[in-house]
Amino acid sequence: MHTNRFKSLVQSTWAHWQQHLDRFPEIDWEETEESMTILMPDGRKYLFNRHTGMQQLWMASPISGGRHFAMMGHGDCSKPQIHGQDPMQCLQRSLLAYSGHGGDAPSHQDASGNKVYWTDTRNGEIIESVVNAEFTSHWNMILNVQPFQAVT
Numbered sequence: 001m002h003t004n005r006f007k008s009l010v011q012s013t014w015a016h017w018q019q020h021l022d023r024f025p026e027i028d029w030e031e032t033e034e035s036m037t038i039l040m041p042d043g044r045k046y047l048f049n050r051h052t053g054m055q056q057l058w059m060a061s062p063i064s065g066g067r068h069f070a071m072m073g074h075g076d077c078s079k080p081q082i083h084g085q086d087p088m089q090c091l092q093r094s095l096l097a098y099s100g101h102g103g104d105a106p107s108h109q110d111a112s113g114n115k116v117y118w119t120d121t122r123n124g125e126i127i128e129s130v131v132n133a134e135f136t137s138h139w140n141m142i143l144n145v146q147p148f149q150a151v152t
Helices: 003-021 087-099 127-139
Strands: 028-031 035-039 045-051 056-061 065-073 115-120
Touching: 003 028, 003 035, 003 045, 056 127, 115 127
Parallel strands: none
Antiparallel strands: 028 035, 035 045, 045 056, 056 065, 065 115
């Protein structure tokens, strides 16, 4: 993916999240060119960094720790194994857990028109699913952030 396209996807993703965060005045956030920080009411922070060289979105969570997310989709069979698992099976399980019926969540699309998602490079979880679960279970805040769909 071209560097400018990657940067645009990250910025658009952050803007989409910020729309959901604005519903919670007790949450503060700030964005720089390379990062987004979300400050929770109890002082704990989420830090998201754009890692252009690896074309990944890195997350430091006060709940689950450090995680790396890359674009992966149904049509992408070139990704390496995720801890010995088929990444497509991991992605399908994550979509099923996210949507309740699998594969219907909105997504980005790659140049070939395939659906692609920010997914954890270790276990295939979708980033929005991780954030939604952590906000709900630890702060009782229901963000309900859908996976961002890019305008192509």
